[in-house]
Amino acid sequence: MVLPLRLGVNVDHAATLRNARGGSVPDPLRAALLAIAAGADGITAHLREDRRHIRDDDMKRLKQEITKPLNFEMAATDEMVAIAIDTRPHACCLVPEKRSERTTEGGLDVITAQEHLRTVTSELGRAGVRVSLFVEPSIEAIEAARAIGAPVVELHTGAWCDALAHGETERAAHEFARLKAAAILASEKAIECHAGHGLDYETAREISALPQVAELNIGHFLIAEAIFIGLEAAIGKMRAAMEAGRAAAGAA
Ligand code: PXP
Numbered sequence: 001m002v003l004p005l006r007l008g009v010n011v012d013h014a015a016t017l018r019n020a021r022g023g024s025v026p027d028p029l030r031a032a033l034l035a036i037a038a039g040a041d042g043i044t045a046h047l048r049e050d051r052r053h054i055r056d057d058d059m060k061r062l063k064q065e066i067t068k069p070l071n072f073e074m075a076a077t078d079e080m081v082a083i084a085i086d087t088r089p090h091a092c093c094l095v096p097e098k099r100s101e102r103t104t105e106g107g108l109d110v111i112t113a114q115e116h117l118r119t120v121t122s123e124l125g126r127a128g129v130r131v132s133l134f135v136e137p138s139i140e141a142i143e144a145a146r147a148i149g150a151p152v153v154e155l156h157t158g159a160w161c162d163a164l165a166h167g168e169t170e171r172a173a174h175e176f177a178r179l180k181a182a183a184i185l186a187s188e189k190a191i192e193c194h195a196g197h198g199l200d201y202e203t204a205r206e207i208s209a210l211p212q213v214a215e216l217n218i219g220h221f222l223i224a225e226a227i228f229i230g231l232e233a234a235i236g237k238m239r240a241a242m243e244a245g246r247a248a249a250g251a252a
Helices: 012-021 028-037 056-065 078-087 114-126 139-148 158-165 169-188 201-207 220-229 231-247
Strands: 006-010 042-046 070-074 091-094 130-135 152-156 192-196 213-218
Touching: 006 028, 006 192, 006 220, 006 231, 012 028, 012 042, 012 220, 028 042, 028 056, 028 220, 028 231, 042 056, 056 070, 056 078, 070 078, 078 114, 091 114, 114 130, 114 139, 130 139, 139 152, 139 169, 152 169, 152 213, 158 169, 158 201, 169 192, 201 213, 201 231, 213 220, 220 231
Parallel strands: 006 042, 006 213, 042 070, 070 091, 091 130, 130 152, 152 192, 192 213
Antiparallel strands: none
């Protein structure tokens, strides 16, 4: 069965731009409202420990003002769990966080941190928050997500996108095969499968051909495109790319 495919728009980098000048523009909430008007199915924002882009107040305003589901991306720390329980977003995507990284570099270490992630997943679940684990596209990670009891996984597409960007076709094919195998296994285990990181129009089209993928979360490329063609047009083009990929889903 081919599932409908949702687009979650990550507005972190509207906040990055705002914070670069220390003022109030561009407002990530305005980006979120515009993204929804342009066809986003949900909004994602990552409250990092160092608050380098989204801040506590942004998360509160997003929760209050947007009419579509809010996906709160966060590290599985006590501080973030408390904020998430207070905010009550639709979903939390748990990600690894390193202070020195520019962006989320890899998936969660779901093997070593299994016990802790199980505790956090059930705590958030009891608060009515749907938990997604951001994982490497590996069989072990999906098995661990199942053992943890997470209802959703988000597959890290970064290595695949990076291989394509560097013209490394063999590595790209290998990474895509891993994504496909992980998506199939997640679906067999009744875990909802999302994907994201580093996606652009072309890679979004290709990954949309995997019928098990129910949601893409895309940020940096859309905000970058918005500078040139506007956020509304960028989201329209992204949706068209996803739909074109989805139309080929039966053949994937
Ligand atoms: N999904 C997750 C879990 C992420 O950490 C990120 C990056 O913040 C994204 C999706 C979006 O990645 P990008 O900004 O490269 O589109």
